[in-house]
Amino acid sequence: MASCKNILSHKSHKYCVIVFMIVLQSACGGDGGGNTSTATLSAFSVQGSIVVSAGSIVDSDINNTNNPNISNNSPSGAQVIPSFSVLGGYVNQAMQGPNGPLFESGDTSDYFSIYLYAGQSIVLDIYDSANADLDLYLLDSTGQIVLDSSVSTSASETLPL
Numbered sequence: 001m002a003s004c005k006n007i008l009s010h011k012s013h014k015y016c017v018i019v020f021m022i023v024l025q026s027a028c029g030g031d032g033g034g035n036t037s038t039a040t041l042s043a044f045s046v047q048g049s050i051v052v053s054a055g056s057i058v059d060s061d062i063n064n065t066n067n068p069n070i071s072n073n074s075p076s077g078a079q080v081i082p083s084f085s086v087l088g089g090y091v092n093q094a095m096q097g098p099n100g101p102l103f104e105s106g107d108t109s110d111y112f113s114i115y116l117y118a119g120q121s122i123v124l125d126i127y128d129s130a131n132a133d134l135d136l137y138l139l140d141s142t143g144q145i146v147l148d149s150s151v152s153t154s155a156s157e158t159l160p161l
């Protein structure tokens with residue numbers, strides 16, 4: 001029976017992963033004429049608690065004024081993340097998306113530094129795939145050489161190792 005120590009001692013390789021936004025299309029509503037509708041909002045309250053599962057982490061630069069943004073826009077500034085994790089992230093083109101600290105400048109790339117084990121996969125699920133296209137690149141540990149990429153136009157990009 002293999003112990004945790006034995007499993008963790010297996011060789012891993014350090015990589016740099018980049019999420020890169022190449023297109024953001026503006027969502028345009030309607031044809032400019034015709035009918036209009038009015039929605040009535042009513043106030044309500046929601047109560048409960050949110051539990052974040054272990055291994056969940058957040059992109060270091062997101063469009064939230066309450067977040068102390070730390071740029072991860074280059075290989076040398078790659079955000080270090082654990083080998084086994086789920087990360088919530090944010091990217092946008094300049095002057096696109098909701099108001100916030102990244103609205104004017106944009107955040108078109110996020111770099112992450114990670115040790116990956118043979119057989120692991122990297123999956124990028126794109127929340128707003130109807131209006132944005134993100135791509136995924138696997139770079140070597142120097143961040144200079146592209147080892148693999150996933151550049152489809154679907155709502156998900158995957159890189160199997």
Ligand SMILES: [Ca+2]
Nearest residue numbers: 059061090110
């Ligand atoms: Ca980001």
Ligand SMILES: [Ca+2]
Nearest residue numbers: 061072109110
């Ligand atoms: Ca970034």
Ligand SMILES: [Ca+2]
Nearest residue numbers: 134135151152
């Ligand atoms: Ca894509």
